[in-house]
Amino acid sequence: MTDPAGPRATPTPPTSAAVARRAGVSRATVSYVLNGQAAGRVGERTQAKVRAAAEELGYVPHAAARSLRAGRGSIVLLAAPADTAPAFGSLFTSFLAGFQTALHGLGYTVVLHGAPAAAPLAAARAWAELRPAAVLTLDAPPPDAAAVALLRRSGTAAVLTHGPPAAPGAHTLLLDQHEAGRAAGAHLLARGRRRIGVIRPAEPGLARFADPRLAGVRSAAAAHPDAVVRPLDLALTEHSAAQLAAAWPDLGLDAVFAYNDEYAMLLMRALQDAGHALGTAPDGIGVVGADDLLLGRLLRPRLTTVRAEIIPPERIAALVDRLIRTPDTAPAAHRLGTFAVVARDSG
Template identity: 85%
Template sequence: MTDPAGPRATPTPPTSTAVARRAGVSRATVSYVLNGQAAGRVGERTQARVRAAAEELGYVPHAAARSLRAGRGSIVLLAAPADTAVAFGPLFARFLAGFQTALHHLGYTGVLHGAPAASPTAAARAWAELRPAAVLTLHGPPLDAPAVELLHRSGTAAVLTHGPSAPPGAHTLLLDQREAGLRAGEHLLARGRRRIGVVRPAEPGLAAFAESRLAGVRAAAATHPDAEVHPLDLALTEESAARLAAAWQERGLDAVFAYNDEYAMLLMRALQDAGHTIGTGAGGRIAVVGADDLLLARLLRPRLTSVRAEITPPERVAAWVAALIRDPAAAPTTHRLGTFHVEARDSG
């Protein structure tokens, strides 16, 4: 349905010139006040008059223009999947929320950027258009040296890429998914399990995490000559879990690390429906371990054993990023975002 009054014109946003005219000051004074640079330059009463004029007019500083003038802005760009909770789990999603809040208190704006790119250089070019003060890559192919150099040339002060190592000019953020698998494998092996299945989710975007966790279980099993590790492909559907449970007997597996608690709960229910017993108690034939330590998983019977990530407080990470922005020449460093340990319960 068309508007009888015809197409509406896009409103023109108020400018700093309009604010200066309303407050009776120069544009430079408006810039000082609204960009937080008024201390020692503009009196308190004048500052109040400028802020009042800006509020009356609905004026908001143009971040892109400010970034171009300064060479970079106040954006801390977080390159992460659009569905962060699925890829990283709810604990890490909460960390990101706290991290963005901490950045705000430090004068920065955390922006999630989930656009795919054909190469690290293409990704860096897309990010550089926003003139970020820092870029943190939390997912996808690691950046290479040309991509880091491109970001630095565009004005980005700090580039942080996920581990285990970073290219020249970048810092390393490390949340080692391999460690999650290693802890799960060690736990199961210590309880006498030797034929261990490891779930690989069929959902897109999780392959890199799943393969790292599988590698961790295999590393744990390498210390036991009689241990076997079997990858298990599973979609997050009842049908997929039922098919896997139906073939369990012929596989002869006595344990499974199910990638995370959601897949673990789904598979555990399917195994029970197929007549298998779960747990470490009397009659428990199959041990099941998840990850993320969700509250819901603790309410199951048997209660789910889970690998829990102990994440560094987001305020500490935000302070570290802010320090790197202030000191672009800082030597490359590695910052561990957290470690993993097993919360042992009844399922395995």
């Protein structure tokens, strides 16, 4: 095939064969040169010719063909269904950005796969098509044993789930929500509060975080025989908050752990509007949030909050990389971080 004189766009992307033709060498030589394996095999002049030809043609290797040949894929699949991402909130966004960048630095490609929650096995099959080196799922429900087995059999080196260990064969990334509740509860109890409400968000998908937090508050309260812990339902709307505030006097509570700072802010506003005092004021209701958002510092009283000290995304990326390189590592739980109370004025 001789090309006409005009510099028209090539209909098919340039391949390494095209580069080879143009440089007047074999395709193998092109491969060696462009992958840095040319030392002692290919002369300087030839290398220069190859590089020039590749540059002129705008050659870019074909990742699929490459990883097909190599046998090992280099993609890390992050499975987070559409309704999970908002639940994680801004923490998720910043984590995602850092994690993605770190993995990219290690040579991996991050693929988002927010399938609408399907049967675990069907989801696993869809993931396995990409032959990912690792699958990291923030999904609920987590993949079951059959799903993990399918992934492992199809070559996935590491399967990581989030939350309490679920499927055998899968590693676990653990951010112990129980501890968040325990820390908040202990803090309120230490300040003399004894009748504690715990917000359970109405939003779907948050229950698996909220329930262990509630249990954590209960376990903190176990040390105080006169302590009472009571779950409270709340949706992230003004209406829902107003309802809860209106019912407040009947609840007989003196403090509340508000799940996170946004719910806390919503609730504080509603309680204030209903005429209740907050924080250290006389008869003030104690409020503890979570996540340590900037807005919490702007509220009055300033919001006491439980902050997650998450290990940096680079370290999680390094962990994933390690698990990929040693595929037979026995499954274990890895702590993602710890919780600490940031004491301010609201509780």
